[in-house]
Amino acid sequence: xxxxxxxxxxxxxxxxxxxxxxxxxxxxxxxxxxxxxxxxxxxxxxxxxxxxxxxxxxxxxxxxxxxxxxxxxxxxxxxxxxxxxxxxxxxxxxxxxxxxxxxxxxxxxxxxxxxxxxxxxxxxxxxxxxxxxxxxxxxxxxxxxxxxxxxxxxxxxxxxxxxxxxxxxxxxxxxxxxxxxxxxxxxxxxxxxxxxxxxxxxxxxxxxxxxxxxxxxxxxxxxxxxxxxxxxxxxxxxxxxxxxxxxxxxxxxxxxxxxxxxxxxxxxxxxxxxxxxxxxxxxxxxxxxxxxxxxxxxxxxxxxxxxxxxxxxxxxxxxxxxxxxxxxxxxxxxxxxxxxxxxxxxxxxxxxxxxxxxxxxxx
Numbered sequence: 001x002x003x004x005x006x007x008x009x010x011x012x013x014x015x016x017x018x019x020x021x022x023x024x025x026x027x028x029x030x031x032x033x034x035x036x037x038x039x040x041x042x043x044x045x046x047x048x049x050x051x052x053x054x055x056x057x058x059x060x061x062x063x064x065x066x067x068x069x070x071x072x073x074x075x076x077x078x079x080x081x082x083x084x085x086x087x088x089x090x091x092x093x094x095x096x097x098x099x100x101x102x103x104x105x106x107x108x109x110x111x112x113x114x115x116x117x118x119x120x121x122x123x124x125x126x127x128x129x130x131x132x133x134x135x136x137x138x139x140x141x142x143x144x145x146x147x148x149x150x151x152x153x154x155x156x157x158x159x160x161x162x163x164x165x166x167x168x169x170x171x172x173x174x175x176x177x178x179x180x181x182x183x184x185x186x187x188x189x190x191x192x193x194x195x196x197x198x199x200x201x202x203x204x205x206x207x208x209x210x211x212x213x214x215x216x217x218x219x220x221x222x223x224x225x226x227x228x229x230x231x232x233x234x235x236x237x238x239x240x241x242x243x244x245x246x247x248x249x250x251x252x253x254x255x256x257x258x259x260x261x262x263x264x265x266x267x268x269x270x271x272x273x274x275x276x277x278x279x280x281x282x283x284x285x286x287x288x289x290x291x292x293x294x295x296x297x298x299x300x301x302x303x304x305x306x307x308x309x310x311x312x313x314x315x316x317x318x319x320x321x322x323x324x325x326x327x328x329x330x331x332x333x334x335x336x337x338x339x340x341x342x343x344x345x346x347x348x349x350x351x352x353x354x355x356x357x358x359x360x361x362x363x
Contacts, residue, residue, distance in 0.1 A: 046170060047127075047137035047154035054121045054151075057175055061115055062124040063143070064105035066158040066310030069302055070168065071124065073184060073311065073345040074177045080120050083110075088301030090348045090358075096301075104143075105308075112146045123147060124171070127156045159309045161230045161317075164188055168311065183344055184311070191318045191337065192234065198321070198328050199236030208324045210237040211263035211288065214306075218266075218273045218283070219258070220250045228306045231313060231320040237265070255282045262287050265324060266294040269306065295323055298358045301346060315341050319359075334359075 040052040060078045062068040071079045072095065081101035088096070101118065102110040115123060125143055127136030133156045140154035155171065157163040165185045172181020212229050214220040222228035224239035228250075232239050240261035243251050266288040268274040274296040283289045297305045297316070304316035318337050321329045335355050342350045350358075 043153070043174060045140075045153045046156045046167075047133050047140055049137060049140065049154060051151055051153055053153065053174065057121045059118075059120045060122050060124065060175065061101060061118065061120045062126065063103045063110060064126055065103070065308040067124040067126040067155055067171070068103075069308070070158075070171055070311050071175070072347075074168075074172050074180050075175045076347050078175060080118050086301065088299075090342060090346060090350065090354065091301040092347055095347070112143075116147060116150065120150060122174075123150055123152045125152050125154045126158045127154070159227050161192070161234060161313070164311055164314065184314075187341060187344070188314050191314065194329075194332060195235050195317050195321050198325070199234065202236045202325070202328065207236055207238045208265055209240050209261070209263045210265045210267060210324065211240050211258055211261060211286075213266050213268040213273060214250055214270065216270050216273055218268060218270070218277065219253055219255065221253055222306070223251060227309050230309065231305060231316040232267075232324075234317055235321045235324055237320070237324045258283075259285055264288055264291075264293065267305070267320070267323070268294060268296050269299075269303070271296060300358065301348075 039055045041055045043051055043053055045051050058078060059080050060071050060075070061080050062071055062083070065083050068079070068083050076095050079095070079098060081099045083101065083103035083105065085100050086096045086098070099118075101114055102108070104110045123143070125136065125140040127133065127139075136154045136156050140152055144152040153174065155167060158167055165188060168181050168184050168188070169178070172178045172184075210229075210232050212221050212232065214222065221241045221243070222239075223241050223243050225233065229239050240263050241251070241253065243253065243257075264287055266277070266286070268277070274294065277283050277289060277294055278292070288294055297303060298319070302308075302312040304319055305313055315338065318329075318332055318334050321332060322334050335352075338355050338358065339350050342348050
């Protein structure tokens with residue numbers, strides 16, 4: 001049978017029909033635009049929930065700072081907003097200017113409508129440690145109900161140094177950023193292994209006693225073995241604050257207690273307290289003050305130690321090592337490590353002057 005030649009009008013009509021079909025009908029019977037949006041994969045989050053997430057995640061929000069910081073380190077162009085206003089210098093302007101979206105952390109309660117209005121591909125819910133997995137699961141399920149169709153993924157153990165490789169790799173894989181995650185894990189392993197290996201050789205009678213001074217008057221602290229002072233433990237220091245841990249990890253102490261502990265080194269988090277400690281008669285009798293061994297934790301763009309104590313504290317480990325045992329860590333090139341970390345994970349290239357400013361924390 002011979003095929004009749006098609007008229008120009010017929011050909012045009014057929015092409016139009018094919019175009020319409022290819023535009024609106026995907027392989028799953030859905031429109032291509034809808035199919036793209038609903039192209040999902042199933043994952044098991046860190047609370048053991050089954051979640052469907054987009055196969056190609058392009059936009060992310062997190063309910064609290066620890067996961068927000070990790071998202072920034074792994075995939076800055078996918079981060080849609082910060083939980084708190086960014087005021088640091090050492091972060092590119094295009095990221096610093098991302099909107100503040102709030103969140104759920106500490107006693108702060110976020111706004112579901114705000115999160116939904118931004119229409120992220122994914123929202124990360126998080127809990128500080130592994131024992132909170134059930135609680136995080138419950139909270140995540142509640143948040144999922146309030147956030148409609150936006151997938152909510154629960155992550156746990158986001159502030160424990162020992163768990164960072166698992167946490168980093170999980171989020172990296174989910175965001176299709178496994179290569180960047182492995183780079184961060186390699187940096188972590190490099191500094192943690194060196195700190196641990198040297199710390200293991202330090203006899204107990206040679207370990208440095210450290211007081212971690214928080215608050216505007218320096219009379220709040222985090223107890224020994226808390227998540228807020230992990231770099232001290234990793235580097236072989238002795239946290240002198242043998243006091244009970246409270247809910248927020250910050251405990252009030254008296255000047256008499258600090259004097260009795262008589263630390264060799266004081267690590268401070270408040271700039272005003274740090275600036276005034278040597279002229280404050282309350283502190284003049286303490287060994288660390290007498291020997292001018294008081295240090296202010298760098299905190300730009302994120303604190304190297306605490307508040308929030310997440311992957312940002314990896315850099316606090318080599319910094320602490322050099323403060324406590326400069327002679328034992330002579331082979332550790334802190335300046336080089338700082339530049340590497342800021343370039344690879346804060347996406348900002350520091351100058352030598354920038355590094356000096358960050359490290360100028362000893363009066």
